[in-house]
Amino acid sequence: MKKNLISVVILALVVANLVLSAIIMITILPQTKKVNELITEVCSAIDLELSSGTINTTNISVPIDQIATYDITEAQTIKLKKGEDGQDHYAVITVTISMNTSNADYKTYGEAMGDRESLIKSQITDVVSGFTYEEFTADQKAVQDAILSALQTMYNSDFIISVGFPTVTLQ
DSSP: OHHHHHHHHHHHHHHHHHHHHHHHHHHHHHHHHHHHHHHHHHHHHTTOOSSTTOOOOTTOOOOGGGEEEEEEEEEEEEEOBOOTTOOOOEEEEEEEEEEETTSHHIIIIITTGGGGHHHHHHHHHHHHTTSBHHHHHHOHHHHHHHHHHHHHHHHTSSOEEEEEEEEEEEO
16 A cells, blocks of 8 residues: 555656646746847847857958968878768868968968968868868868868967868869
């Protein structure tokens, strides 16, 4: 008889917990939605970006005479992340970095870009090795944007405006 009574008490507590959880969800969920809408309205009113940390490269328009390039002519062989086929794939790339000469950081970092070439190559290797063969071939621009973002984060500046691959060989 005691086992049966304990089972009934446990069942009553489980049902009470379920009812209280449902009440909490019903009361809190609408308030959370309202708070999210309020935050969105406040951000739009003061013109803040909701996606922090992203780099906007679509609005960059630099005249061609204010662009300097730095070429990493030595081809880098980078092992790509294993994809769905489970095989090892490699990318052999050369990289061109385009910089805005009118940016204040260009004098500091851009003119001495060769001094930090090993750091740049390391960043490129880290980024490219995070892509699979399928991702790289499907969207090469995404790889370039990821490298651009990593370099801008490394320099803590936006004087680097684009990254290009003059030569790409994938295997």
